[in-house]
Amino acid sequence: MNSLVVSLLTFAAIFGGALLGIGLARVLPAPHLNTETRTAVSVSMAVVGTLAALVLGLMITTASSAFSARSNAIDTLAVDIAKLDRILSRLGPGASSIREDLRSYAKAKAEELAAVVDKRDIALRNLTVLEGISDQVSQLSAEDARFRHNQSQALLLVDSIADARWRLVEDASISIPLPFLIIVIFWLSLLFASFGLFAPNNATVVIALFLCAVAISGGIFLILELGTPTRGFIRASVEPLQLMIKDLSN
Template sequence: MINSAKNTYESIDTSVHAFSTNIILLDRSLRTYGLTGREARDRLQDYLVHAVENPARADMTKPDDAGRALDAVGNALLSIQPSGDFQQNLLIDIRQQYHRLVEQRWGIVENAEGAIPMPLIALLAAWLTFIFGSFGYRAPQNAIVVLSFVVAASLIATAFYLVLDMDIPFHGTIQISDAPLRRALAEVKS
């Protein structure tokens, strides 16, 4: 369970870094394209502002402002009309970069929710309760034994909570940093 949560967390963290890098590369390509790509660059900057303010979740009940902002980047790219072969080839590359960004974003969104199944969590909690109950049943009742059980149960519960918290990387105490997106935003603004 610890390994699963750790792998989920590290995978999403790596994906966020790669996503941010690809945003910077797309922005550089749009800069190379020239003034015609300015609207798409502005839309990309708007997307980054939304993404930093409201990280994407796989919760479809909330409005997805960042997703709509990223769609606006795609619409701006569709409206670009190349004037020569160089711009045509560059635009093809830019559109491929954009599609890669959309794929990465949805990969991050879909993997952002926990991977540890609830039946496993319930089974582990029942098993730990049974073990502590059986130890407590046979142990003498004095202050040291009671304190030891309380401390041990607290430490195990805390570790259990942290593992479950790490399994959902955009919520809770342990979260994926938005620093890569902030750096990408600073780069796009410059």
């Protein structure tokens, strides 16, 4: 789902609820707006507000965890590629072509992760290149115990890079069910309708409710953006991988 569209619809629903409450306050009979009614509605809305706050907090935590997991996977991938290149350099001239393939893989992987659209064909090509690197390392002729040790370490790092690749695929996004999101927005709209119902009818109140609606819809926008770090306006940075590529080129 498009996070910007959802956040705009959220704003419309929440601020619309506030305006509905202000409008109802003008037409409802006085007994419906007395102190006893205000107390009953306030207590009821306190339960709804608490529930909405807990759910929003959980959504923010989940989305933030997904974003952090992808960022950490990119960092791990960059470190493992740098380590692998260093170990390959210790395997001698026979591994020079493997190091070139590794540099090509790193550049292609950075382009894949930086792409806004889903490029599954590029991801599959990169996986094939990585598997080819693993095969080339396995086929190197062991010269001594030191060489065999470095060779085994290189294979372990290739496996670690492959694991990071799958983590990047699995942690690509979180899915927030549409009915769940609709219910949360309904809670917030109901809450703001109660605010408008008993609030003084003046410009200051309307502006305050407007800004609060903007803030909450902005929070929904952040949740959806952090939950989909592979696309949208807020994306996990591939800068660690790009900096590592510059180091490999030096």
